[in-house]
Amino acid sequence: MRIDILTLFPEAVQPMMDASILGRAAKKGLIEINCVQIRDFTENRQQQVDDYPYGGGWGCVMMAQPLKSCLDWVVEQAGPGRKRRVIYMSPQGARFDQGHARRLVGDYDHLVLVCGHYEGVDERFIEKCCDEELSVGDFVLTGGEIPAMAIADSVCRMVPGVLSDPACYMGESHWEGLLEYPQYTRPETWEGLTVPEVLRNGVHRDVDAWRREQQLIRTKERRPDLFEAFQPQTEADRRTVLRLTGREPLKYDCRPATAEDIPDLLAITGEASAYMREHGVDQWQDGFPNEAVFRRDIAEGSCWLFTHEGAPAGVVALCCRPEPDYAAIEGAWRTAEDSPYATIHRTAVKAAYRGRGLADEMMQLCEDLSLGRGFASVRADTHADNRAMRRLLERRGYVCCGKVTLTDTIEHDPVRVCYEKVF
Numbered sequence: 001m002r003i004d005i006l007t008l009f010p011e012a013v014q015p016m017m018d019a020s021i022l023g024r025a026a027k028k029g030l031i032e033i034n035c036v037q038i039r040d041f042t043e044n045r046q047q048q049v050d051d052y053p054y055g056g057g058w059g060c061v062m063m064a065q066p067l068k069s070c071l072d073w074v075v076e077q078a079g080p081g082r083k084r085r086v087i088y089m090s091p092q093g094a095r096f097d098q099g100h101a102r103r104l105v106g107d108y109d110h111l112v113l114v115c116g117h118y119e120g121v122d123e124r125f126i127e128k129c130c131d132e133e134l135s136v137g138d139f140v141l142t143g144g145e146i147p148a149m150a151i152a153d154s155v156c157r158m159v160p161g162v163l164s165d166p167a168c169y170m171g172e173s174h175w176e177g178l179l180e181y182p183q184y185t186r187p188e189t190w191e192g193l194t195v196p197e198v199l200r201n202g203v204h205r206d207v208d209a210w211r212r213e214q215q216l217i218r219t220k221e222r223r224p225d226l227f228e229a230f231q232p233q234t235e236a237d238r239r240t241v242l243r244l245t246g247r248e249p250l251k252y253d254c255r256p257a258t259a260e261d262i263p264d265l266l267a268i269t270g271e272a273s274a275y276m277r278e279h280g281v282d283q284w285q286d287g288f289p290n291e292a293v294f295r296r297d298i299a300e301g302s303c304w305l306f307t308h309e310g311a312p313a314g315v316v317a318l319c320c321r322p323e324p325d326y327a328a329i330e331g332a333w334r335t336a337e338d339s340p341y342a343t344i345h346r347t348a349v350k351a352a353y354r355g356r357g358l359a360d361e362m363m364q365l366c367e368d369l370s371l372g373r374g375f376a377s378v379r380a381d382t383h384a385d386n387r388a389m390r391r392l393l394e395r396r397g398y399v400c401c402g403k404v405t406l407t408d409t410i411e412h413d414p415v416r417v418c419y420e421k422v423f
Contacts, residue, residue: 001105001159002032002082004074005148006067007115008049010035013145017152025162033152034074038062041069050118059119067114067125074112082110086131087151089115089144093133096147098174100134101154113151115144177230179223181214209236216240249357250308254365257294257303257315264312265294265305272348276386282413283383289346290410297346304365306358313353316362317345318369318378324407326379326418331402334420335377341420342370344380347389359392367396371423378423381406381416393419 007013014035018026025031039047043065050060071086078084085108094100104111114121114130126133136147156162158169169175184195198210216237220227232238242248257265273284297303297317306314320342326333335341344366349358370378381404382389394400398419406414 001030001109001111001156002078003034003111003113003152003156004078005033005035005113005115005145005152006038006070006074007035007143007145007148008038008117009115009143009145010037013149016149021162022153022156025156025159028161030161031156031159033156036070036074038066038070041066041073043069053119057119061119062116062121062125064122064125064128067121068129071112071114071129078110083108084110084112086112086114086129088121088126088130088133089113089135089147089151090120090126090133091135091138091140093135095138096134096136096151096154098154101151101158104151105155105158111152111155113144113148115148117143174226177219177226178215179218179226181211181218212236213240216244220244245355247355250353252306252308252313252358252361254304254306254361256301257298257305259295259298261305261312262291262294262298265303265315266291268312268315268350269346269348271351275351276383281383281385283386284411285413286411288409288411293346303346304362306362308353308358312350314347314349314358314362316347316366318366319343319345320373320375323379325404329402329404329418331418333377333379333401333418334399334422339376340374341377341379342366342373342375344378347380360396363392363396367421367423376423377420379418379420381418383413384415384417390417390419393421397421 005013005017014033017023017033017035022031022033026033039049042048048063049066050062053059053061075084085104134147134151136150141147160166163169184199188195188200196210198206216227216230219230230241232241239248269284269289276283277285294303297319300319300321302317302319304316304318305312306316322341323343326343327337344363347359347362349362367378380393380398382393384403390400398421401418401420404416404418406416
């Protein structure tokens with residue numbers, strides 16, 4: 001990896017690049033970092049590199065010619081056949097992160113980092129000569145030297161051989177979008193603070209599990225934006241994320257609902273109705289489902305109440321009679337017209353239990369009952385804007401079959417999209 005830093009202050013930058021780990025790597029020939037003085041490529045005796053901006057304004061702007069001449073010289077010195085990237089250090093650029101570092105070290109073997117100064121550089125140089133602009137944060141510095149040093153360091157430490165082992169950087173902050181776990185060294189106890197026991201017991205499996213959990217905990221506490229974007233790749237990570245976000249699956253009980261449960265059923269569906277209204281879903285907005293609907297479900301034995309530690313948590317209805325409206329589908333069901341099917345209705349989860357695995361348990365119950373009763377398939381309908389329900393159905397293998405218009409409802413928007421899962 002060769003990095004050329006185009007700067008007005010090479011004497012300030014080069015010593016830092018020649019020190020410590022990067023300096024040792026350069027002596028081994030693993031990397032090459034050169035700081036090039038832009039003034040050496042001016043075309044006047046004054047070595048002028050800047051001038052007043054067209055249109056007026058504060059300060060001066062770096063001229064395109066010295067920058068272009070400097071760049072041309074660097075390219076010539078590096079030689080042909082290089083996979084090169086010219087990057088201008090700019091507060092207007094994309095924010096540099098570990099993903100950028102991995103891309104640069106993986107895709108290129110020659111980076112040219114251009115350090116602006118004063119009020120910036122002539123836009124024509126950026127348009128003609130630079131491949132991209134990068135920023136190290138939403139703030140402004142007096143020049144691009146500090147960002148250039150940061151980017152060079154971040155990239156070079158991932159060049160093979162610079163660090164003793166890839167594990168040296170693969171377990172660090174930001175490698176997988178997570179922050180690094182806490183680190184400790186001797187003495188075991190310092191000013192009343194003791195190294196966690198798990199790190200002292202010598203069981204590598206336990207140490208690895210603790211460190212991974214600490215990465216997730218720290219990221220959630222210190223960088224919630226990173227935690228929100230993190231996608232678990234292992235079951236252990238998924239369980240930890242669910243626990244940290246209060247969404248760990250709970251244990252539920254279910255039973256057929258009775259008339260005494262109607263107030264709880266209405267409270268659950270009332271919460272669901274309000275939730276959908278807040279999210280722009282025009283479903284269950286006219287007092288539906290009401291007491292009469294639940295009394296009918298209970299009389300038919302199709303209504304099920306789910307509880308957690310005795311508290312009402314969710315409701316679902318599995319109707320075993322044919323739905324007259326389904327015969328007029330705009331589309332086609334996956335099973336024949338005379339094939340027996342069950343229908344899932346009135347799926348609702350109390351607010352305190354959303355995201356805690358209850359919806360899947362209710363769907364599983366309905367599917368198990370349908371299969372056990374000899375139905376060829378199970379069907380469901382929902383509002384087109386009810387993306388949460390549609391995602392749930394599709395994730396569980398239901399296929400969208402078309403649309404129907406419900407007649408046995410008091411709702412003002414009776415059009416529903418239909419799904420079917422064949423056993």
